[in-house]
Amino acid sequence: MAFFLCVLALLMAACMAALLRTQGLLEEHLGLALAFMWTPALASVVARLALREGFQDVSFRLGGAQGRRAVLVAWLLPALAAGLAYGVAWGAGLVAFSPPTLRDFGLEGLPPLARFGVLLAINLTGGLLISAVTATGEELGWRGYLLTRLVAAGVRYPVLWSGLIWWAWHLPLLVSGRYRVGPEPWLSPALFLIPILAASYVMARLRFTTGSVWPAVMLHSSSNAVVQAAFDASSSDASLWVGESGLLVCLTSLLGAALIARWWAPRLPAGVTPRPAPGP
Template identity: 45%
Template sequence: METYFSNILTTGSDEEKARVRLARRGLLVFFAMLVPLSILSYALLMTSPIFVLLLMWAPGLSSIFARIVLREGISDISLRIGGKQTLKKLPMILLLPVIIGLFAYGIAWVTGLVQYVTPDTFIKAPSAVIFVGTVLMQMLFGTIIGVLSSTGEELGWRGYMLTRLIDARIPKPVLTSGIIWGLWHLPVMLVGNYYSGPYPALSVVLFMISVTSFSYILSRLRLSTGSVWAAIFLHASWNAVIQDAFDLFSSGENVLLWTGESGIFVALALFIAAWMTSRKPLEIRRL
């Protein structure tokens, strides 16, 4: 197993310069496709919510376009599951959204800042049973279904852009990738279609903290396992558990101020999780 940097020669060598040049060319082609495709997706999304799938696949399609144009192939994307490295991370992938949810939403519910509600369901059971059942359902089946959309994003963000930022010697590539990912979401957020709280400016700041922190965790997973699948699974698990379970049981006038991806408690929880993740040494792998 070799790291991404194991074959890099002395800084300034011809091989190193070629690596940087190719990575920067890849980023240029990637963004040249991503920007217009994203704008088109935003415009279509205003007419019908079905186009959210096109938007989520814009990064993946842009990375495929760049690979074809530059004849880069797909060996670096590590489409294999990742063997023991990914399997070892599977409990964390499935449980992290639940832990974040229990911490952030739990505080909001207990303090009364957000109202805990039981959604209507055909199952007649105590509220706690319905809640646990919903979370478990989303952890398993929701994650599997969510892979369809999360694959589109992760093929582009962590499967292509992140590693090109590293090879291009962009300063703080993991942080940079998270900021770019967050900014990409802002158009749909600013028009009120995605986690727009009562104070738009505050929602944007909190959302950027949440997304950048979550991106750091996703990036570490992708780099440490050598496989993009780890990031795909966690992204899908997050969307399923947080959006289709915890959000479903939350209500109130200020629900988006305290919870959700632009909520104060979620931003705090993800920041803490990213900080704790950063304390562990990172071994970058390539399968």
């Protein structure tokens, strides 16, 4: 695990050095964005090869009916949580509801709610596939390697520590202003920790109970596609209420994690270790 973190830090430093020589946000530099998002996966590959650990425990199989249910939950949960958070913000007038015109699709004549519905559908399908390119790079490192090594090493609260490390991985981008999560440059990174920890719990639970990394990839992909490209794109104002570090998003993220803790079966027992997925 320490070896993985050292390799990850070196890869991150190289990406950040290249990014700081440019202008603008990370998303404006697609090559650098892809390289940065794949640093966890690349670090895990280096660690697996150097330490001769193999790749079997990643479990690229879906995991049968349980895995399919987990993928479905992971696909829809971000849209439901964001719908509640942004719906409250829009309905209460905290943030203006202003969906894109969708002129490129010839749909500028549609009413705003219909345009938002189209945008959401696009990002739950094609947009999700694009988002999966970067989300897979992260999840092969976070839930596919780091989390399992924290458990195997007997670290207390491995899910919490995996979430904190995931958040810290974002910090250079956040404090440098190259990844915008809210209007307040210092408060937003702190608030960003809450949905990160909530998502870490949900993804860890799905990862361990199915034995597959794909539910975590799906949740990560769906969250990025839905929140950033549909709900944020339909909100005209930067606000502390919404966005990836918005107060309402923090609350609905915690609610989603609580629902998974209450209703997802089988329950995650103490000291659980990952198991391979039972089938395709």
